[in-house]
Amino acid sequence: MSTPIVELKAVGKHFRAADGSARSVLEGVDFTLREGEIVALLGQSGSGKSTMLRIMAGLIQADAGQVLYRGMPLYGTARGIRMVFQSFALFPWLTVQKNVELGLEAQGMAPEERARRAEKVIDLIGLSGFEGALPRELSGGMRQRVGIARALVMEPEVLLMDEAFSALDVLTGERLREEILDLWQSGQIPTKAILVVSHNIEEAVMMADRVLIFASDPGRVRAELPISLPQPRKAESAEVRQLIDKVYELMTASAGKRGGLISEKEVKLALGDRLPQADIAHMEGILQLLVAEPFHGRADLPKLAEETELTDAELLEVLNALILLGFAYLTNGDILLTELGGRYVKAGNTERQEMFGKQLLEHVPLIAYICHGLQQDKSGDLPEDLFLKLLRFTLSEEEAERALRVAIEWGRYGDLFEYNFNTGVIQLPEEDEQDEV
Numbered sequence: 506m507s508t509p510i511v512e513l514k515a516v517g518k519h520f521r522a523a524d525g526s527a528r529s530v531l532e533g534v535d536f537t538l539r540e541g542e543i544v545a546l547l548g549q550s551g552s553g554k555s556t557m558l559r560i561m562a563g564l565i566q567a568d569a570g571q572v573l574y575r576g577m578p579l580y581g582t583a584r585g586i587r588m589v590f591q592s593f594a595l596f597p598w599l600t601v602q603k604n605v606e607l608g609l610e611a612q613g614m615a616p617e618e619r620a621r622r623a624e625k626v627i628d629l630i631g632l633s634g635f636e637g638a639l640p641r642e643l644s645g646g647m648r649q650r651v652g653i654a655r656a657l658v659m660e661p662e663v664l665l666m667d668e669a670f671s672a673l674d675v676l677t678g679e680r681l682r683e684e685i686l687d688l689w690q691s692g693q694i695p696t697k698a699i700l701v702v703s704h705n706i707e708e709a710v711m712m713a714d715r716v717l718i719f720a721s722d723p724g725r726v727r728a729e730l731p732i733s734l735p736q737p738r739k740a741e742s743a744e745v746r747q748l749i750d751k752v753y754e755l756m757t758a759s760a761g762k763r764g765g766l767i768s769e770k771e772v773k774l775a776l777g778d779r780l781p782q783a784d785i786a787h788m789e790g791i792l793q794l795l796v797a798e799p800f801h802g803r804a805d806l807p808k809l810a811e812e813t814e815l816t817d818a819e820l821l822e823v824l825n826a827l828i829l830l831g832f833a834y835l836t837n838g839d840i841l842l843t844e845l846g847g848r849y850v851k852a853g854n855t856e857r858q859e860m861f862g863k864q865l866l867e868h869v870p871l872i873a874y875i876c877h878g879l880q881q882d883k884s885g886d887l888p889e890d891l892f893l894k895l896l897r898f899t900l901s902e903e904e905a906e907r908a909l910r911v912a913i914e915w916g917r918y919g920d921l922f923e924y925n926f927n928t929g930v931i932q933l934p935e936e937d938e939q940d941e942v
């Protein structure tokens with residue numbers, strides 16, 4: 506067996522809920538990532554996969570067990586271990602080049618050196634010619650390339666990819682996956698081991714030397730399947746199909762209770778919690794779908810999924826946002842409009858914004874906190890960094906960024922505050938604007 510790089514020994518992690526009760530998310534996780542291997546991690550949404558990766562990346566600490574990196578306890582983030590996140594988490598106001606350079610800059614590397622390193626990776630990952638582009642000018646696939654470039658530029662020996670391909674359309678995801686495999690096999694990147702979290706069984710079987718299946722509540726490794734087929738593999742081959750069946754069997758054999766959707770009657774978020782990554786257009790689109798034929802306010806999830814152009818992961822985020830804000834709820838695997846949700850769909854624009862704003866203040870502590878801060882402040886404006894710092898107490902850098910982006914987008918729509926994209930300043934909306942509409 507080759508040399509271990511990262512070892513988890515009996516790792517456990519609790520999170521504290523808003524009511525103070527502790528929830529065990531990981532328990533007794535044993536896992537070793539070795540030199541030369543790609544390992545895929547499959548498991549239901551909410552089973553703790555991202556938490557495990559964040560522990561391995563040193564973004565959060567385990568509260569039981571041991572994490573070793575090259576035989577030494579891991580404290581905080583290590584330069585050699587980098588994570589690629591599902592959502593692109595790019596800084597919208599920075600060019601591709603600057604987004605890629607950020608980690609090097611943070612290390613204090615000289616500008617010429619980091620520009621050189623960034624250019625090399627940008628070239629490698631197929632972004633040449635886009636150095637000066639802003640994230641919003643790029644397609645999803647290109648944005649995820651930037652996310653990957655940002656990890657690769659640090660020349661990590663361990664690459665942790667958390668559903669890095671799942672926000673992309675199928676073909677783009679496949680192409681990018683193949684390119685990463687190519688870079689890895691041809692030794693063009695110094696990476697020595699890769700751990701990929703995927704919700705796509707085929708992707709796992711195509712990429713990995715081992716597939717791990719995670720159990721939920723609490724999360725732990727339930728089964729392991731070695732895959733010795735040589736690369737490149739053919740998705741249609743009998744061997745691959747057989748393995749896919751096998752994994753499927755292992756996964757459904759004793760599938761956990763959690764399906765990844767908020768099912769509690771009332772959800773209480775805490776200030777530093779993540780927010781569902783759902784944009785307003787998608788939320789309103791799903792509400793429209795729900796109210797109309799053939800659903801009439803109640804939809805079976807797979808049927809609803811068929812009717813949308815969203816991926817499963819995106820749909821879940823949107824539904825969680827709707828549930829969180831009190832527009833829908835989950836019962837017996839169906840999603841139902843609430844009375845409020847029904848009224849919302851029928852309301853005019855101004856009324857909608859008002860209803861939306863009210864729900865935000867009630868259900869999203871982060872947004873209520875921002876509004877409170879703005880009202881307390883003499884000038885009525887505050888830099889977003891203030892809130893990012895706060896979020897970084899409980900979330901990783903990327904998650905903090907994501908949560909704030911969502912909060913800002915929602916809050917703007919609810920007419921609770923405005924945001925200046927150039928300066929990153931959040932401010933109270935101008936009074937008269939509200940009355941004019």
Ligand SMILES: Nc1ncnc2c1ncn2[C@@H]1O[C@H](COP(=O)(O)OP(=O)(O)O)[C@@H](O)[C@H]1O
Nearest residue numbers: 520521530549550551552553554555556557899
């Ligand atoms: N910072 C946090 N605070 C509280 N609960 C959290 C936090 N991060 C994750 N969780 C909870 O831990 C569980 C596992 O989450 P996660 O690791 O993201 O699962 P997965 O990646 O498998 O979908 C979920 O129930 C989630 O709500």
Ligand SMILES: [Mg+2]
Nearest residue numbers: 554555556667
């Ligand atoms: Mg996850």
